[in-house]
Amino acid sequence: MYWNSFSKSAKQPPDLTQLQWLPNLQYKTLHYGLVFLNLPAPLHYINFLSLLGIPNIPVLQNPAAVTTTEFDTAWIFHSCSLSQLNCLQSYSIQDDCGQTPELIDFDQTIKIVKAEQSFRLIHEYSELAFLLNIRLHPPRYKNYPFNLGIMQQWVCPASMQGTLRYKEQNYQVQSTGIFSYARTIQLPFWSWYFYTRQIIQVEHLQFIFYQIRNRFNQIIHSKLILLDTQQQKIKTYSHNVEFEVARVYPKVVTPNGLSMYLPREFSWHLQHRHLKIQLFAEARGDYKFGFGAGYVGSFSYKLKMNQKHYEGEAGYCEYVDCRALKWQEINATEKHFFKKNVQDLACQPLKTFK
Template sequence: MSLKDVALHTAQRGISGSYALRGTPFDPATAFHPPRGWHSTVHYGLMLPNLPAPLNFIDVIAVIGQPRITLWNNHHLVETSAADTASLLIGTGVEFPGQFRGYRVGRDLELAPDSSLVRFGDDLRIEGAYPNFTVTYRNPAFDLDLRVRATDKISHFVKLRGGLYDHWSLLCQYEGVVTYQGETLEISGLNTLEYARGAHIKLPFTFFTYHIINIDDTTQVLMVEVLGPLGLAVQRSVYVRSLTDHGGTYENNFRFEVRRLEPAARRTPNGLSMHLAAEFDWSVDDEGGTELIEIHGTTNDDYVFGMAGGYAGSYRYTGRFRGEPVSGTGYIEYIGNH
């Protein structure tokens, strides 16, 4: 491990308590609430990778209260105030009207204090309590009904000292039905249930990417890279967990390399210009210095705007995991320019 990596990891341990929680089971008392107090922004997310074409993936990205972080902000949706503004993306490989839209929190949302009900108008309902949840989405062109059972396998991405920002992900199993273009498809597999809460502070992030790969029917791998000004690494981590193993966090010799960008930059509704990745590689070593995973990905040209202030999509991949060949369809979030 290089001196640069040592310095990065030391800094991360100093400002975030997430690494110390690796491998520990989910505590049902973990915070899971709508905006309150100084936590003015909350995110609920469900991500389903590795679906058959043309769906490729499904995500539910709900953001309540607009953050001050530019990459996550959708200021063009604000009618009254940032706190009264919410957004919802139902991302997938097929396009339909209303995939991404804004809401007024006080007018359109119903939020139980314990998040046992999160309702966005007549469009989305997330109901239940750990470990069982139901997700219902209604759109004239796209309906979704999911039953989600969470495990106790949790990955803590960020847990800033003082409670300024928390973000975690649970490994889940799901089954359900999706209806689009007159067709109904039964789906099932591994997914994530994610939650974040943050204070109204400005963090100078310039790039963010997040990937989810289901290695098989029991094992899931997550990858995160966050950059700050001048390309300074804020976080570079890979998380592995399975139905039978709490897994671990890996950072040694992390690499994310974009090999080809889309031909033209995309212009977001907020006026930002983003050149999205079309082909890329990423890898990391295990704690003993042996390659843990190496992935070669090519996107499916299905990026959709609304992953906060950026894009979500899918990609075809080949590679190796713990020395064995792997392939499939991964999930990607991408905001900013790498």
């Protein structure tokens, strides 16, 4: 399959029947994932994240979940806000994964039945199971961080409806969110020691914040991707996108055996000529570990976008911190800054999204 099958206009979703779903000799690492937001309590969100072929990146290391070798290992991580004992399943790509022109399966417990711009996701797991009908929509944001086809990735809006079963309780679910895809050749090492991706959805706008830092706390990427599903437009901001953690929970030992603080209150700030954003968030505490060396969870938030104020209960967060603990400590200036801005924002009228 040639990547130029994705080089069409961003107004068109990709053809999923032509997508590479399992690693090959050229692209040894693949990721495809779904995040659906604004679900009613107690679900709040649903995610399905895959990583096939584990690259040499610190934030993605979880040696206990490697089945045979790193590049023969496939991880499937799924969760919602409900309590779960195990969110991560590990498979051997050679022994447990198979595909036909219409179907991808992981040990017969996870199946992806694909069509051109939609697919059915079937997850048969005792604690949390679901059957979701998913359709992709424009616009599609494409990113090529390196030249020569070393790495290629994109993200686009998605809608879903279906059923979810948690233990003995059944839920009918319907929501919108994002579908992400990436693939890369085998690289020797990437110095990613901190990673976070946080997503909120406000009316027809999808906000994707992410930041990556190296082991010396230097920012590698800090970006906001803003998808407008109504006008089918994309805007990206990579300057003056600031992320701050104001309060943390006590240290925990993550699946990679390192210590990490869990963020309790955090914020994003963007100052642009035409757009000013302040997002203040408080973690719900529904941390799900096993996503690489960190966790997945949700948060409530207050958002100020230019002169408009909103609030929500179903923000989504992926968070990994492998930096030395001295870089994870919070100083008094940051705490005061966060507290003052939250108090100012709390005085404004807010709109809740359902």
